[in-house]
Amino acid sequence: MLLFYEKIDGEKGTVMENYIDKKWWKEGVAYQIYVRSFMDSNGDGVGDLRGIIERLDYLKHLGIDIIYLNPINKSPNDDNGYDISDFRDIMDEFGTISDFEELIAESHKRNMKIIMDLVINHSSDEHPWFVESRKNKQNPYRDYYIWQPGKDNGPPNNWGSFFGGSAWEYDKTTNEYYLHIFSKKQPDFNWRNENLRRELKAIIKFWINKGVDGFRMDAINHIEKDFSFADGVVKNGEVYGDFIKYVQNLPEVHGYIKEIRKELFSSGEHTLIGETGGINYENAFIYTGSDRKELDMIFHFDMHSVGKGEKDWERKPIDLIKDIKEKMSGWQMRKEEEGWCPLFYSNHDTTRTLSRLGNDQKYWAQSAKMLATLQFTQRGTPFIYYGDEIGMTNAKDFKLEDYRDVAVFNKYKDLVDTKIVTEEKYLIGLSYTSRDNSRTPMQWDDSKNSGFTSGTSWIKTNSNYNEINVENQLEDEQSILNYYRKLIALRNEKEVLVYGNFNEINGEDKEIYSYIRELNGERVLIIVNFFGNEPTFKAPIEIDIEKARLVLSNYKLEEMRKETKEIVLKPYEARIYSL
Numbered sequence: 001m002l003l004f005y006e007k008i009d010g011e012k013g014t015v016m017e018n019y020i021d022k023k024w025w026k027e028g029v030a031y032q033i034y035v036r037s038f039m040d041s042n043g044d045g046v047g048d049l050r051g052i053i054e055r056l057d058y059l060k061h062l063g064i065d066i067i068y069l070n071p072i073n074k075s076p077n078d079d080n081g082y083d084i085s086d087f088r089d090i091m092d093e094f095g096t097i098s099d100f101e102e103l104i105a106e107s108h109k110r111n112m113k114i115i116m117d118l119v120i121n122h123s124s125d126e127h128p129w130f131v132e133s134r135k136n137k138q139n140p141y142r143d144y145y146i147w148q149p150g151k152d153n154g155p156p157n158n159w160g161s162f163f164g165g166s167a168w169e170y171d172k173t174t175n176e177y178y179l180h181i182f183s184k185k186q187p188d189f190n191w192r193n194e195n196l197r198r199e200l201k202a203i204i205k206f207w208i209n210k211g212v213d214g215f216r217m218d219a220i221n222h223i224e225k226d227f228s229f230a231d232g233v234v235k236n237g238e239v240y241g242d243f244i245k246y247v248q249n250l251p252e253v254h255g256y257i258k259e260i261r262k263e264l265f266s267s268g269e270h271t272l273i274g275e276t277g278g279i280n281y282e283n284a285f286i287y288t289g290s291d292r293k294e295l296d297m298i299f300h301f302d303m304h305s306v307g308k309g310e311k312d313w314e315r316k317p318i319d320l321i322k323d324i325k326e327k328m329s330g331w332q333m334r335k336e337e338e339g340w341c342p343l344f345y346s347n348h349d350t351t352r353t354l355s356r357l358g359n360d361q362k363y364w365a366q367s368a369k370m371l372a373t374l375q376f377t378q379r380g381t382p383f384i385y386y387g388d389e390i391g392m393t394n395a396k397d398f399k400l401e402d403y404r405d406v407a408v409f410n411k412y413k414d415l416v417d418t419k420i421v422t423e424e425k426y427l428i429g430l431s432y433t434s435r436d437n438s439r440t441p442m443q444w445d446d447s448k449n450s451g452f453t454s455g456t457s458w459i460k461t462n463s464n465y466n467e468i469n470v471e472n473q474l475e476d477e478q479s480i481l482n483y484y485r486k487l488i489a490l491r492n493e494k495e496v497l498v499y500g501n502f503n504e505i506n507g508e509d510k511e512i513y514s515y516i517r518e519l520n521g522e523r524v525l526i527i528v529n530f531f532g533n534e535p536t537f538k539a540p541i542e543i544d545i546e547k548a549r550l551v552l553s554n555y556k557l558e559e560m561r562k563e564t565k566e567i568v569l570k571p572y573e574a575r576i577y578s579l
Ligand code: GLC
Pocket: 079, 082, 083, 119, 182, 218, 219, 275, 348, 349
C-alpha cells in the first residue's frame, strides 16, 4: 500500500500532488525524560513523577508535544528500571499510580502525549514469576524463562552478556542455568510460552486503559532466541563468544510483534516504537514497513559510536560523508512505505550529542545549534534527549566511584581485573563511551545540585552547571534553548519540514551538509557547516540563492546582506532558507 506518493510531471519535474498519511506522532516534537535525573520533588536525590509534573509548563513553553519516559515501573534498580519486578505498579522512588494518573491528565490537559517504556524482553529476578520459576522444574512459571543444564561443569555455552560476564547464571536450587542477555538480575523471558504472552498483553492493556498514548518497546528485537544454544565466535581480545546472531532479529520476533499490534493496537490511536539494535536504514522496513503492521518507528544505533576509535579509549575524527551524511541521508531517502523514523542522536544509552558530534568547548553554543538544525529539518519525529536543549555535555571528571551503571562494574571485572586493559585506559574509555555521561542531573539553575534536588543526587551533577542551565538560557534570546524554540516553531509552521521530500545537494562536500526539503512547490534549503573551519558553500545552478530568504541561522547575519552563489560559512554555522 502506498500511503504517500507524488505524481511527478515528467516534463517539468514539479510536484503535482501529494497524499500524506498524517499522524500525531509524525507531526509532534518529542522529549525523552530519564526520570531518575530530571526533577526531584521530595529531596531524596532521585527524580520522580511529581518532579515532571512541576516541569510540564517548561516543556510546553519549549514546544513539546510528546513526552517519552524511561521505565517507571517497580524495580530493584539493578539497571535503573530496566529490571521490572511489578509491571502494574510504579517504582517506589518515582511515586504512585495516582501520581502517574495525574501526570497523564496534566499532560493531556496541555495537549501533550505520553509514551511509556515497555520492558518485556526480560523481568527482574525479583519478579514473582521468576521467584516461582527458580523453585523447581515443575513450577508452572518455570517455562516463562529460559533454563538450561550446564555443560562440562560450566554454563550451557560461551555466550557473553551485553553488560559483561557470562549470559548464563547458575542456580543451585535446580542445578540449572538461566539466560540473561543483559545483567544477571534481568532473566530473559521465553516468548514461546503462550501464557507468558497472554500475561504481557494484559499488562499492556492495563497501561493503555490508563491513557498512555504509545510505547517504546525495549530490546524488542531480542524476544526470540535460537534454542540450539550453539557457542558463539570468540573475537580477538574478548573473553566470551558473540551471541548476536542467536539472540537478535530472529524471524519469529515479527510474529510476536504482529500479535501484539493486532490484538491491542488496531484502533490506530497509539504509536509503537521499537528499540532494535543491528537494524539500519536498509533493512528497517522489516519492522516498520506499512504493509507489515508491526512498528511505526524504530530506535536504531547508527549514531552511538560515531567518533569512537578501534578501542573505547581511542578517538577518531568524524568523517562527514561516511559517519553522518551516508547514515542520516540513508534514513531520509527511504520511501514513505518503508516507515517513519525518529530523529535523535542521543538517549540514555549513549554519550551526550554535543560531546560526541559537536564541539563542547570553543564552539559549544554554535555546534549545539548546528546539530539541532539538522534534527529539526529532516523528515521524521525529533526526540530531544533531556538537557540537549541547553547543550548539556558529557560528565566531567568522573572517577570510577562516580559511575553508577551496572555495565561499568561488570566490564571492569572482564577487562581490568583480567589485566586485558589498564584501569587508566578503562577510565578514559568510560569518559568517551559510558552511558552515565548522559544520565547526570538536569541543569535547571546555578543553585546547589543544579536545582535538581535539595538532597544528595543519586549521580554526580556535571560541574559545568553554573554556566550551562535552563534559568540562564530562558532569559538569553540567543541561547541554545531559545534556538530550539525557534526551530520547533518553524517546524510547526512549515508542513514541508514534517512531510516534505528530502534531496541532498553537494553530497561530496566533506565539511558542509546541505539539502532541500520540498512539498507542494514549497522549498526549504538547509546548509550546515559540520566543523570548525570556514568552508565555502557553492550553490548548485538550480538554486536561485540570490532570491532565497533566510529564515533562521545560528549566527547574527547582517540584515542588508545579499546572498551570492558562494557563501563562506563560519565555524559550525547553520542556515535555513526559504527558496
Ligand atoms: C535497552 C535499554 C537499556 C537497557 C537494556 C536492558 O537497551 O535502552 O538502557 O539497559 O535495554 O533493558
